[in-house]
Amino acid sequence: MMSSPTPGKRQHIVDTAYALFKRDGFHATGIDRIIAEADIAKMTMYRHFPSKDELIVEVLEHRALRFERQLDRLAQEVATPEQKIGKIFDWHERWFRSADFHGCLFAHALAEFGDPGHPVFKAVARQKNGFKQRMQSILEKVMAPKQAESAAAALLMLIEGATLMAQMGLPAIDDARKAAAAVIASARTPQ
Template sequence: MRPSKRDELVRKALEIFYRDGFHASGMDLLAAETGISKTTMFKHFRSKEELILAVLRLRDERFRGWLFRRMAEVTTPRGQLLAMFDALGEWFDEPGYRSCMFIKASSEFPDPAHPIHAQSAEHKRLLFVETEKIAAAAGAPDPAALARALLLLKEGAIVTAHLGHEAHPASDAKAAAQILIAAALD
């Protein structure tokens, strides 16, 4: 089935916003690069912010789906927690890697009450919920604390990979995660 113009716009806008940022990508640029007129864009979204929210929902769905599928390929919950960092390493090695879209969105829209900032925070909350479940399945006495610690390592690795001053941030974070997991589970 052929995607709708709306779906096509959201997919293409995701690529552009991820590459260039939200404020730097104006509607004229979006129209030029997507081949979808501004008139058509505004038929589907009342504002650029509504389009950004749709893009963030799509990115959330794709990213969480990809990450937790990759983690689920490992049979033990403990191994799944570590597999998060292997998956990150794959992501960091992609030619178009430009950091986390949600970190960037919350930086460009810093007011916690702003819907774009809130959508970004919701993505991080959903990552926590799933990671906490895996930590509980691994037998962590305090799965929330372990999930928070691992996700802090994840976020640090993402930023470090973006800045490019370390050669292997995912494997460095995985080494630290092994220590945290051992302390929590052994």
């Protein structure tokens, strides 16, 4: 039949766009550069994605899914909530040290698409909410839902802040880890 699009090609576009968006930003990365780097025709791209914005959303959603899978895998490796949270910080520390670390793509997307009605904005909000919910679920094993939500929000803020610091070359993951321990200890014993 030969009518189905090459399965790997769509993913190849997403991966190539991801690498360019991460390094240079969204507005600064043109379609021409994406198709040149991916070595495809422009029409191929526009047949897969109706617009650049939808490509951006797809890139974000793909990375969000990948991140969540890694998170779940990490959480299953250890037993206690403290250990699971520790694994999350470990993962971020390795990320910060990786060669092509350029900060959080979702935070960058939020910076460039600040309109709450924009699909990119919504994709970012989904990812951050999902991350927070996952940490909250972990914490609920050792504290009340209300404390867990508050602590999860604090952990998310610490991690977002640590990512920003890392992008500026200021290593602060150890401080974030210590602060997280203090927050969790405080939430465990609310008195």
